[in-house]
Amino acid sequence: MAVFGMLDIFRTNKIEGWIVDSNIQHETKVVLKYKNEVIAITHANRSRPDLKEKKIHPTGICGFVFEDFSLLNSLELLDLRVEHLDTSTVLKLSKEAMSELIKLFVNNSNQRVNISGKARTCYLHVGMHKTGSSSIQKVLSEHTFATNTQYLKACDINHSIPFYSLFVDNPEDYHINRSHNRDYYDCINFNMKNVEALDYELSKTIDDVIISGEDISVLALDNLKILKDFLKLYFDNIYVFIYIRAPHSYISSSFQELVKNGLGNVNFTTSFLRKLFPNYKNVINKFDKVFDSSNVQVRLFDRNYLVGGDIVQDFVSVIGIDENVESQSANESLTLEEASILFVFNKYYISNRSMNSEIHHKLLRLRKLITPLAKNSFKISPELTQELIVEKRDDIEWLCNRLNIDSESFLSESSSSFDKDVIKTSEQLETIAWQQIKILSEKLEGKAWDEDRVDILNKLVREYL
Numbered sequence: 001m002a003v004f005g006m007l008d009i010f011r012t013n014k015i016e017g018w019i020v021d022s023n024i025q026h027e028t029k030v031v032l033k034y035k036n037e038v039i040a041i042t043h044a045n046r047s048r049p050d051l052k053e054k055k056i057h058p059t060g061i062c063g064f065v066f067e068d069f070s071l072l073n074s075l076e077l078l079d080l081r082v083e084h085l086d087t088s089t090v091l092k093l094s095k096e097a098m099s100e101l102i103k104l105f106v107n108n109s110n111q112r113v114n115i116s117g118k119a120r121t122c123y124l125h126v127g128m129h130k131t132g133s134s135s136i137q138k139v140l141s142e143h144t145f146a147t148n149t150q151y152l153k154a155c156d157i158n159h160s161i162p163f164y165s166l167f168v169d170n171p172e173d174y175h176i177n178r179s180h181n182r183d184y185y186d187c188i189n190f191n192m193k194n195v196e197a198l199d200y201e202l203s204k205t206i207d208d209v210i211i212s213g214e215d216i217s218v219l220a221l222d223n224l225k226i227l228k229d230f231l232k233l234y235f236d237n238i239y240v241f242i243y244i245r246a247p248h249s250y251i252s253s254s255f256q257e258l259v260k261n262g263l264g265n266v267n268f269t270t271s272f273l274r275k276l277f278p279n280y281k282n283v284i285n286k287f288d289k290v291f292d293s294s295n296v297q298v299r300l301f302d303r304n305y306l307v308g309g310d311i312v313q314d315f316v317s318v319i320g321i322d323e324n325v326e327s328q329s330a331n332e333s334l335t336l337e338e339a340s341i342l343f344v345f346n347k348y349y350i351s352n353r354s355m356n357s358e359i360h361h362k363l364l365r366l367r368k369l370i371t372p373l374a375k376n377s378f379k380i381s382p383e384l385t386q387e388l389i390v391e392k393r394d395d396i397e398w399l400c401n402r403l404n405i406d407s408e409s410f411l412s413e414s415s416s417s418f419d420k421d422v423i424k425t426s427e428q429l430e431t432i433a434w435q436q437i438k439i440l441s442e443k444l445e446g447k448a449w450d451e452d453r454v455d456i457l458n459k460l461v462r463e464y465l
Contacts, residue, residue, distance in 0.1 A: 003089040005030075005044075005062075007082060010097045011104075012071040017091055018051055018063045019044045019084060029085035032066045034076075040066050041085060074104050078192055081185040090184050092170075099226050101188075102166070105195040106233060118206050122235040123149075123319045126287070127214030128278060130253040131243035131301035132311030134158070135327060137212050139312045143325055149208045154201040155194050160215035162194040167223045167230075174215075175261060179360035202234040209235070210319070217242065221286040228290050240291050241315065244280060244399065245301040246410055247389055251276045252380045256334045259342045262363045264351025266343070267426050268380065270387050277388055280399040298402055300410075335374035336423075338367065340433035341440070343426075349457045362465040369464060372443075373436055381422040 005019030021028045032040040044064040052060030071077060082091045093101065127133050141157040155162040165171045171187035172178070182190060202209065211231075219227065231238055245253075254276040258266050266272065287296045297318060299305070306314040312327040334342070345366060353359055389396065389411065400407040423429055437456060441449040444464065449456045 160213035
């Protein structure tokens with residue numbers, strides 16, 4: 001990277017940081033903008049011995065500070081941005097600066113109530129992905145508990161959006177933010193508004209609170225520490241619940257999710273599927289380290305192990321609530337027909353474009369258009385994951401020891417549930433897709449489209465999406 005740096009302090013009366021421009025040897029200039037208007041320019045000519053020692057900069061002369069400004073309140077911070085003068089490269093907040101900013105917006109809230117007389121508990125459900133999280137979120141967000149417990153009703157029923165965007169290092173890369181065309185500082189603005197909403201909801205009640213967001217499971221360890229610090233502002237106890245599923249069905253389901261979200265470079269090679277392997281030990285260990293293993297409960301997402309064979313009833317039961325909560329299915333899997341058409345649409349149309357709100361809405365409209373074609377289940381062949389399962393055997397054994405279950409029974413779904421009508425290659429999926437697109441064109445126009453395949457997709461977008 002030619003230009004990079006960080007903001008160590010981000011306050012209403014002072015901004016301090018450092019920047020490295022590997023293309024030049026002389027002083028680098030940094031610009032401070034307010035509502036996209038330049039209000040100050042400074043040289044990065046302050047000594048930073050710490051960066052020289054870490055070999056980030058050869059001399060350490062790369063620090064800068066803005067002090068000749070004063071904002072009326074913290075809200076005006078959201079209209080600031082710091083950039084490299086020549087390239088407009090954005091400088092991001094360090095973890096420490098982000099933590100300070102979050103606390104500033106929390107402290108600005110005047111909605112806080114006195115909760116000193118009651119110990120509060122947070123039940124933090126973090127997925128993993130593809131383990132019924134959507135059902136938990138939909139059902140519990142609509143349920144009125146008889147006990148002093150409530151589901152957090154702030155920002156979105158899926159708390160992945162506010163919490164992951166807030167605590168991840170590069171929120172602008174989060175697919176939710178990309179679909180809304182948010183750059184880094186747009187994300188800061190979005191995140192701080194969410195902090196205010198979270199602070200309001202968490203401060204106005206003395207009840208215990210359920211928070212559920214599967215994207216929290218993929219936050220890095222250091223980011224989880226900041227999340228814990230935030231939650232500790234409101235709660236005395238934090239208990240973490242992680243649901244996992246066997247590797248083959250997890251990979252198959254994750255593949256569908258990538259296709260559903262518009263990823264164009266997916267395939268069935270071992271090297272690609274390896275990226276989808278759940279890596280149980282890494283995920284669980286970081287929660288053990290941050291929240292203490294005694295506060296982390298791992299559950300198997302399998303009807304044979306769930307209370308009542310149901311994910312929602314199981315979760316309510318393990319957090320100690322004796323209530324009959326009626327479950328309902330949410331976030332249903334793609335069918336073979338849907339997955340195949342989305343696969344070729346992503347590969348030949350979306351892959352040549354950047355994901356943004358316009359593309360995102362086209363993808364949603366296409367899913368609605370092809371729903372009537374749905375018939376068969378999408379399953380990938382167990383042959384595609386067997387090499388990975390052998391390769392990751394130590395990780396699987398570690399998990400099974402944690403769950404106190406037999407590894408062979410844990411892996412049995414790989415050979416029993418996926419024995420026929422399975423997908424083995426990308427070519428097989430493409431063949432099905434074009435057959436289904438032909439059926440779709442006949443439904444839409446009474447005849448099959450005979451254009452080139454790429455032209456067919458362009459026609460589909462132009463006239464129907």
